[in-house]
Amino acid sequence: MKIRNILVILIAVTTIFAAANNNKKTSAPIEHFDLNTLVFLEEENELVPGFDTASYLPDSFNPYEVKFSLEAINYMEENDEVNLGFDTSGYLPEGFDPYIQ
Secondary structure (H helix, E strand, O other), X not given: OHHHHHHHHHHHHHHHHXXXXXXXXXXXXXXXXXXXXXXXXXXXXXXXXXXXXXXXXXXXXXOOOXXXXXXXXXXXXXXXXXXXXXXXXXXXXXXXXXXXX
């Protein structure tokens, strides 16, 4: 049994080495690749949500139209004082100024 296993392994290794050494180089002509010969296929992927979106969008809705209004920006006043309901000076060091860097 042991000799048979060694014989099978020996035949397998010999076959692998013989196949590896038997690679013959083909003498095919070398062709240069030209990028201009590539053909690009473009697929139009249409998204189908499975329901009618027109009933959920406003009339004359255009997703490509840019609507921007300066009134939509909420500005914050710089000098708003926050009242915490207690005196913070007892919790801060003397001469503390949060605006000094």
